[in-house]
Amino acid sequence: MLRTLSILGFVILIWSCVNQPKSETPKPIKQSKPNAFKIDYAKGFKVQVFEGFKLLTITEAWPNADKTFTYLLQTSDSINLPKTDYDYKIKTPIKSIVVTSTTHIPALEALGVLDNLVGFPNTDYISSDKARNLINQGQIKNVGQDQNLNTELLLLLQPDVVVSFAVKGQNKSVESIKKANIPVLYNADWVEAHPLGKAEWIKFFGLLFDKNDKAQQIFNTIKTEYEKAKTLGSKSQTKPTVISGALWKDQWYLPGGDSWQAQLIADANAEYLYADTESRGSLSLSFESVLNDSQNAEYWIAPAQYTSYQQMVDQQKHYEKFKAFKDKNIYTFAKTKGQTGGVLYYELAPQRPDWVLKDLIQIFHPQLLTNYEPKFFKPLDQ
């Protein structure tokens, strides 16, 4: 009896400790400064600026996401908001970071904070020379394979934040890192439908490293260059027709009409033959309908992984029927690779849409850009 009572007493004691009412009352949020943080193209995040702190909200972490993620960014610990108002509290500037997509690397490099990158899953995919040096020096550690982050390695590194991406909110390895109290932030640059929207995500990293002005300035340069290139492209009288993608089995995979690739082709003053389709992602169409609709397209860009005409015809004789194939007007980004075989386009193109646009303008309207060395798109080998 005594034992039962003592156990009961012990339980009550613990219970009362845990359930102690919080004495501090949260300070009321001061009004956000209107237009304090300008976002031009990106649709996936927004920023509210307050006295002493900022709220970064990821509104579309994956396509048609049904929930938002809010991060409280502050330079000191003085602010106390109710915990329900945010997912993570992050003290800026952060000192160490782990990112999970190569598309994050160029932003870090441009901001001059690549030294703060401590880990990356499957470092072989990284092409940036600066980052490769750091990998060779052992400063950037390999922390797993693609989406499967190695939790123990990450715990050992103890980064201030892990920047990940979530496909439909499912990412198992992220859950275990969260449990270890390492904030996992979602970067959704890949969801953006406008090329400049993708590039604008540099501001996301600017916020984390307290380099907003620099991020703003870098983005503005890219935007200006992009708009200049677009104006240049519009001067051409011709508007060539374009297809993209290639067959895998009997399905043709190509970017949808609302994708960023389609936007780039349109801005390069060319007619993407699937511009009318309503898809931000990729389409899979039957071979015969693609042949029927696009056989006479003048240009063909990004035919999957192919780098030569011979490879294409070895794999599938159907390709010979296309005008762009016969006229040798196919261009690929698969030939431009980093030291360890990562395709540069995947890493750098989302950050430098201005370069992609110029590449495309030179392909579609060669007379407009004569002295230009393409960054990504090269003609296919024979």
Place this chain on the structure above:
Amino acid sequence: MKTLKLSLASILILLFVLMLNISLGSVSIPLKDIVQAIFTGESSTSTWTYIVLDYRLTKAMTAIIVGSGLGVSGLLMQTFFRNPLAGPYVLGLSSGAGLGVALLLMGSGLLGLSISNSLWFSKTAVILASSLGSLMVMIAVLLTSVKIKDSMALLIIGLMFASLTGAVVNLLSYFSASDELQQFVFWSLGSLGDLSWSEVSILGVFWFLGLTLCLFLIKPLDALLIGESYAKSLGVNIKVLQYTTIIATCLLTGSITAFAGPIAFIGLAIPHLMRLILKTNKHIIMLPAVCLSGAVVMLICDSISQLPGFDYTIPINAVTSLLGAPIVIWLILRSRQLNF
């Protein structure tokens, strides 16, 4: 006389379904142009001619080979194991093929090959990898069949191979990048439409060899239906029968899986379908019947998977199972028993 009529009728049905299959697709082509393209090699536009002759016709031929080959394999396996659940894949062939393709598509990344050499993904490589996988399993099955007397043990061993290779495939998929995984998943959904004429003819050679072997199996398999000891008393050499059946099945199933991926359901269902309709077990009738009906069903399934009039298509495996399973269930319910 009745048999002759029946055979004539079924050949006519096959021709009709073949014509239907060729006339339906994402692009609508007038029947006149289709007939012209087939018989004269020319139609209103060269694109249409190309679609009919080099895409739809090769696809239809593949469908005929796949449907008949898998149907016959299923029949062989069901009789051989005297088990209604047996199908072309009970020996573990598709698992072997799957392992081969998985190693190629997903394992090369782990070995550091994929991102530096994308040629590994070529169609020929996939076909070779699949054939090697099937061949490996076939050799293993043949070796074990030398050791053991009971054919049921072979069934279990086939299942074990499937689990074993399945586990390796799971491991590979866990570690592979999403696009590699996607390529593998698409392979496993099967496809009839990406073969050229030369590939179809290679597949045709294996199909012909496999079916020719089956001709020698008609009588011994009939005897085996009554029982192993009865077959022995009739002078059937069980061991020889075993090897021939395994080799014929491997030739048919292995080559089909290599060229078209693991096509589900047809091999299991067609023999049952035919037994229910014809109410016989005799292989002299069942073999041609399964051959023809397999081809017919596959052609119909392919026509549906092309979603005539739409730009999209759906994977052939989805059609075969979605459509086939309810039909077989309905037939079994109607005849109230499995005629086996």
